[in-house]
Amino acid sequence: MNALAIELDRTLETSSAYGFLSSVGRRMYFPKGIVAQSDEAKEKAKTYNATVGLATSKGQPMHLSDIMDMLREGEFKPSEIFNYAPGGGDKALRAIWKDEMLRKNPSLEGKLFSLPLVTAGLTHTISMLATLFFDEGDSLVLPDLFWDNYDLVFGELRGAQLHTFPFFKDGGFNTEGMKAALMSEKGDHVRLLLNFPNNPTGYTPTNREMDDIVAALKDVADSGKKVMVISDDAYFGLFFEEETAKESLFARLVDAHENIFAVKGDAATKEDMVWGFRVGFVTYGSKGLDAAQLDALVKKTLGAIRCTVSNCDRPGQSMLLHAYQNGKNVERDKKLTFEEMKARYQIVHRAVSRQDDSLLSAYPFNSGYFMAFDTKGHSAEELRTYLLDKYGIGTINIMDRTLRLAYCSVEQDQLEDLIAKVYQAAGELWT
Secondary structure, three states: OOHHHHHHHHHHOOOOOHHHOOHHHHHOOOOOOHHHHHHHHHHHOOOEEOOOOOOEEOOEEOOOHHHHHHOOOOOOOHHHHOOOOOOOOOHHHHHHHHHHHHHHOHHHOOOOOOOOEEEOOHHHHHHHHHHHHOOOOOEEEEEOOOOHHHHHHHHHHOOOEEEEEOOEEOOEEOHHHHHHHHHHOOOOEEEEEEEOOOOOOOOOOEHHHHHHHHHHHHHHHHOOOEEEEEEEOOOOOOEOOOOEOOOOHHHHHOOOOOOEEEEEEEEHHHHOOOHHHOOEEEEEEOOOOOHHHHHHHHHHHHHHHHOOOOOOOHHHHHHHHHHHHHOOOHHHHHHHHHHHHHHHHHHHHHHHHOOOOOOOEEOOOOEOOEEEEEOOOOOHHHHHHHHHHHHOEEOEEEOOOEEEEEHHHOOHHHHHHHHHHHHHHHHHHHO
């Protein structure tokens, strides 16, 4: 059990509440992960705050101007703001999201997959998948550089075992390690989670690597194992290099093999810059599933939505739907944001390439909001707190061996100084 959970249990053990705690309740804790470290940075990071995965400019979140302009009297009917949303989300919004999935992933055309269900953001999607598909003791295979919330959701909430493989090999995605990890799992059902662009590294496989990943998964399926593959596409679309794969892995797996069950979690959250709306989506597909079976999965998921949040945010769905249907600037604003993120990425990439990597080594990165450093055996937490206390710079420590920078929340003209100070601080600490 996590040390933080043990500490909380000791605090509660003499109270009347303690006897009501379930096994999950006793394992639950609030980790000193990204959220807690970001909160700490709000107090001390007066120079740069590179902790939060939210794209900002001049201290404000980037946004769709069409949605901002909607906040006028008479723009919405009361039913579009104050009414309950349908359990699975606004049907028109779901249909538009599916059309957009097809536009962004042309290889999905003609393939059978479910109509996306609206969720209360990607974390809600992941949590429902954990509830629906994981029992205590089940295992989840994933790369060793992963979002800390996976540990909380799958490990602490559901009691699953997280089995990792090294993310990188020879400067690219470690397909061989992934395949070996899946083949070594006991039993004939294996579960895999992949997040591209990856949080924390900001890496997405190339087209050739994606081909290799699909081939490896088909080999595992050919061996007789049934493979569930969860694609966390939180940062989908933020691909900055020509050779980077531009379609979701889900699109390649929907009809790849009868033994491969593909699930896609995505969201308007980052794609359309509406972080606080908490509007996500979950979609199912497999060569081994017919329409009736997909409908059964949808209904089971509707049950999971009902017993968690009941239904999802109505105003957010209405605003998004209006923007998609009537907005004049949606594509313009998204294009401008993409260009800004790409420019920040390029500045960071150049700045890192000029630095000595003897103390910090940047993991490969080509997409998304982030980049991360391998601290080469030194404490990432030590470097994080030193940067915060001495330089007023907020960063994220992951498992005490990786330091993550969210360049999405730092202005272009500040990024070179940010990178220089990170390396300077490492030198001050460790030389």
